[in-house]
Amino acid sequence: MPERDGALPPEFWSRPTMAGALATCDMAAIVEGIRVARGWSQGDLALTVGYSQSWVSRVVNRQQSLTIEQVRDLTGRLGIPVHLLRFASPAVPGKGADPTRRRDFGKVMAAAALPLPAAPPGGDLDDTTAPALRAITGGQRRLDASSPARDLAQGAVAHVDLTARTLERARHTPLAPDIAGAAAEAAGFAAWLHADMGDHGSARAHYGTAVRRAREAGDRLLNVYMLGSLASFETDADDPALGLALAGEAGRRLGPSPHPTAAAWLACVRAMAHAELGGSVAAVAELRFAEQQVGLVDNTDPPWPWVFPFDHAKVAGCRALVAVRRHRPGEARAAFAVALAGARPGAKQGALLMAELAAAHADAGDVDEAFLLAAEALRTGRRLGSERVVARVRRFRRAYRGPGARCISELDEELASGLVT
Structure with missing residues (x-):
């Protein structure tokens, strides 16, 4: 019945x-x-x-x-x-x-x-909210490849604020972890932009937010990614000891038997910190481990937030940077050739690599080629408003101790012209 x-x-x-x-x-x-x-x-x-x-x-x-x-x-x-x-x-x-x-x-x-109150917290949110927030960050990232960081920073910071407010509305609902993850990605991108502008204080603040949000999301790999990104930033910002400590903490959080893409990426972060600290043996050991990881058969379908597998070309790029720090121009140029044989980097990343390759050529005595690359990197950095690229070219110039040449004077003039307001 x-x-x-x-x-x-x-x-x-x-x-x-x-x-x-x-x-x-x-x-x-x-x-x-x-x-x-x-x-x-x-x-x-x-x-x-x-x-x-x-x-x-x-x-x-x-x-x-x-x-x-x-x-x-x-x-x-x-x-x-x-x-x-x-x-x-x-x-x-x-x-x-x-x-x-x-x-x-x-x-x-x-x-x-959950109970059914008349007006549940975050009642206007649903399972499409976090993907929508991620899509905004993704669009901003795509623009970063060819746009000045200053043009994107205001919108990126506004998006960080939006994700924070959305997360507060989603507190005590099952949507909170996914929205916290989206907030971590937004903060991480804002940190990247401020680092590119040379605003290290704001970059650190946003990276700190990204790490906290990733922890709130309960996503171990996202937490590792944000910690590793902060480690890479600190190494690049002339504090490799802190970078190595942060990378070590990220490795502990990664746990046993991690995905090869995550393990290889983090090994390269550690390798760069070791190289900046003068630890050549440790840096080479990390690179060897990274090569082993990318060669594993299950290094496919990278886990989020890695979008592409960390492959041999990416390890070669790190090997080239380590070789530059070790003043081994032959190794550096060979590794750069492997790294650049794969997918072409974006304009900003390409300019950073040019500045590093310039250092390898200078070490090899190929002064004209070195300063040609440095000048091209400088122009790209200026065009895209990337203080990160400009600072890398300045560092290259300060480190050069070889004989004078016309190409050197020309780069000095270009560097000086940027100081005139």
């Missing part, structure tokens, strides 16, 4: 069909089972849950995906026992549950378990 009113009997939820739907969080089957058990039409069901009849029809016919808020509504309005909802993928020999679906289910469970 249909049960139009009151609670459904406990045995209803243990019936094989319903138990299976609960076990897989099959909301379409659960909703339809309740409708039939109640003796409701789809119109009756629509009135009960507060949605249109066409929406209900799409749900039970599996044509409508549900947001977290909608699952929350349905479990509350239909009396679905949240504690019985479980998740298990259909049994597939030799395979476990899909981790992506498991994560999504965890969010649904957390949302469904």
Whole structure:
């Protein structure tokens, strides 16, 4: 007999069909089972849950995906026992549950378990919020390749503020971890821009925010990435001892058996810090470890936030920089050739590499080529407003102790011209 009113009997939820739907969080089957058990039409069901009849029809016919808020509504309005909802993928020999679906289910469970206040915190947020925030950061990153950092910084800082306010609204909801992750990425990008502008104080502040937000997100790899990025920044900002300490902490948080991309990247961060400190043996050992990691067969499908695998070309780029610090021009130029044989870097990154390659040529006695590269890097840095690139060229010039030449005087004039206001 249909049960139009009151609670459904406990045995209803243990019936094989319903138990299976609960076990897989099959909301379409659960909703339809309740409708039939109640003796409701789809119109009756629509009135009960507060949605249109066409929406209900799409749900039970599996044509409508549900947001977290909608699952929350349905479990509350239909009396679905949240504690019985479980998740298990259909049994597939030799395979476990899909981790992506498991994560999504965890969010649904957390949302469904919350009470249904009239105006829930962050009620206007949903599972599309964090991806939307990430998309804004992604668009800004793409512009960074060819735009002055100063043109992007104001918008990036505004976006950091937006993600912070959104996170506050999402506190105590299951959306908070994903939004915290998006906030970490926004802060990390703002830090990168300020470092490019030579504003190290603001860069450190934003990197600190990025590390804290990554910790709030509960994402171990994101936390490692932000710590490693801060380590790389400190090494580049002439505090390699701090950079090495931060990279060491990131390595401890990375844990055993990490993904090869993460392990290789972090090894290269440590290698650069060792090289700046004069630790040639340690730097070479880190590079050797990085090469071993990128050569592993499972160095594919890099984990977020790494977008591409850390491959041999990227390790070669780090090897070239280490060789420059060790004043080994032959090794540096050979490594640069390997690094540049892959995907071409963006304009800013390319200018940084040019300044480093200039140092390798200068060490080899190829002065004209060295200063030609340095001058080209300087022009690119000025055009894109990158103080990071300009500072790298200045460092190259200060380190040069060789004989004079016309190309040197020309670079000095270009450097001096930038000081005239």
